[in-house]
Amino acid sequence: MNKADIISKVHEALGSTKAEAERAVDTMFGCIEAAMKDGSSVSIAGFGIFEAKQRAKREARNPRTGETVTVPAMRVPKFRAAKALKDAVK
Numbered sequence: 001m002n003k004a005d006i007i008s009k010v011h012e013a014l015g016s017t018k019a020e021a022e023r024a025v026d027t028m029f030g031c032i033e034a035a036m037k038d039g040s041s042v043s044i045a046g047f048g049i050f051e052a053k054q055r056a057k058r059e060a061r062n063p064r065t066g067e068t069v070t071v072p073a074m075r076v077p078k079f080r081a082a083k084a085l086k087d088a089v090k
Contacts, residue, residue, distance in 0.1 A: 036077055046084040053078045 003025065011021035032050050035042045041051035057073040081089075 044082075046082055048079055048081040048085055051078050051080075052076065 007018065007022045007025050010025055011018050014021060014024070032042050036050060036052040039052060041049055043049045052075045055074050055076050058071050060069055060071050061067070062069055
């Protein structure tokens with residue numbers, strides 16, 4: 001399933017136009033992205049938690065040359081599934 005499939009499902013569920021469904025999906029993803037940029041987490045009951053975590057600076061190896069390189073510290077997106085979602089997928 002991709003974004004277009006999600007838009008189609010929202011369109012069917014709401015009975016609205018495809019443009020309105022696309023706007024709704026884009027707004028939802030935009031809100032999640034904006035919250036994560038601000039350092040907040042987004043918790044959706046029964047689904048999971050979206051958050052940005054800080055990854056520490058570390059040393060790694062270039063697999064092609066074997067040379068040691070420094071990977072800088074960075075923020076990365078993370079998703080933790082809720083128990084209800086885990087149970088539904090089983």
